[in-house]
Amino acid sequence: xxxxxxxxxxxxxxxxxxxxxxxxxxxxxxxxxxxxxxxxxxxxxxxxxxxxxxxxxxxxxxxxxxxxxxxxxxxxxxxxxxxxxxxxxxxxxxxxxxxxxxxxxxxxxxxxxxxxxxxxxxxxxxxxxxxxxxxxxxxxxxxxxxxxxxxxxxxxxxxxxxxxxxxxxxxxxxxxxxxxx
Ligand SMILES: [Zn+2]
Numbered sequence: 001x002x003x004x005x006x007x008x009x010x011x012x013x014x015x016x017x018x019x020x021x022x023x024x025x026x027x028x029x030x031x032x033x034x035x036x037x038x039x040x041x042x043x044x045x046x047x048x049x050x051x052x053x054x055x056x057x058x059x060x061x062x063x064x065x066x067x068x069x070x071x072x073x074x075x076x077x078x079x080x081x082x083x084x085x086x087x088x089x090x091x092x093x094x095x096x097x098x099x100x101x102x103x104x105x106x107x108x109x110x111x112x113x114x115x116x117x118x119x120x121x122x123x124x125x126x127x128x129x130x131x132x133x134x135x136x137x138x139x140x141x142x143x144x145x146x147x148x149x150x151x152x153x154x155x156x157x158x159x160x161x162x163x164x165x166x167x168x169x170x171x172x173x174x175x176x177x178x179x180x181x
Contacts, residue, residue, distance in 0.1 A: 083109055114159050124156055 013020045020027050042052050064072060077083045086107035090097035099107040101117035115121075128149060135145045154163040 078109075081109060083112065085109055085112065110159060114156055128152060 013024070015027055015031055038049075038052060041047070042049060045052075064075070067075060074083075086095070086097045086099065089095045097106045099105050099111055099115055099117075101115050101119050105111050105115070131152070132145065132149055135148065150163065154161065
């Protein structure tokens with residue numbers, strides 16, 4: 001960023017050995033906040049640094065850019081556990097903490113995803129079908145799609161249970177086999 005001064009000098013802003021020529025705000029914000037943000041996420045999510053590095057940031061960015069502004073806000077709240085629930089409403093406004101759909105459980109975030117009411121299970125089934133269609137559109141191999149959908153479906157119907165995927169331990173074999181087929 002060569003910038004003439006009143007004395008005729010030029011100034012370069014150098015960050016980690018490179019001259020910043022554009023995106024000044026982005027470069028400074030990244031240098032200032034990224035490490036603290038990474039540390040905060042690892043701590044609050046109880047991840048290791050290696051798990052943090054598995055995040056597909058480019059994929060997340062691509063997915064996020066397809067959303068409307070309203071969807072981005074809602075998705076961010078869901079990802080970061082900030083979605084409003086009736087548990088919070090009870091704490092702040094002394095209103096009921098019951099789920100408005102089934103009226104039989106306290107509405108916490110996990111319950112929103114696993115509510116057994118007809119309205120919610122219909123929506124869950126519809127979304128799983130959409131996910132199935134999207135994964136097929138990506139040409140993902142059927143055993144992987146089946147495992148992903150089985151995991152979601154099992155968790156929705158019994159969040160506390162652990163289901164062994166049908167292809168556990170055989171990922172490489174199946175993927176290699178699919179490539180050879
Ligand atoms: Zn419910």
